[in-house]
Amino acid sequence: MNCPYCGGECDAHFEHNGLGFEQVAPYVCMNCGATVIGPYDDPRELSEEEIRTGFYKP
Ligand SMILES: [Zn+2]
Numbered sequence: 001m002n003c004p005y006c007g008g009e010c011d012a013h014f015e016h017n018g019l020g021f022e023q024v025a026p027y028v029c030m031n032c033g034a035t036v037i038g039p040y041d042d043p044r045e046l047s048e049e050e051i052r053t054g055f056y057k058p
Pocket residue numbers: 003004005006007008029030031032033034
């Protein structure tokens with residue numbers, strides 16, 4: 001997955017829960033810090049760009 005803002009590599013944190021790996025944090029851009037909009041964050045007002053890209057602005 002690549003960042004829609006800077007094109008950098010995005011990575012997420014996974015932990016083993018006994019059955020398999022579970023994603024425990026949203027994808028985040030290693031380059032600029034943009035994060036994927038997902039169920040991990042408090043709801044907040046999104047800009048049109050954020051809705052379009054699915055990423056919070058860094
Ligand atoms: Zn980025």
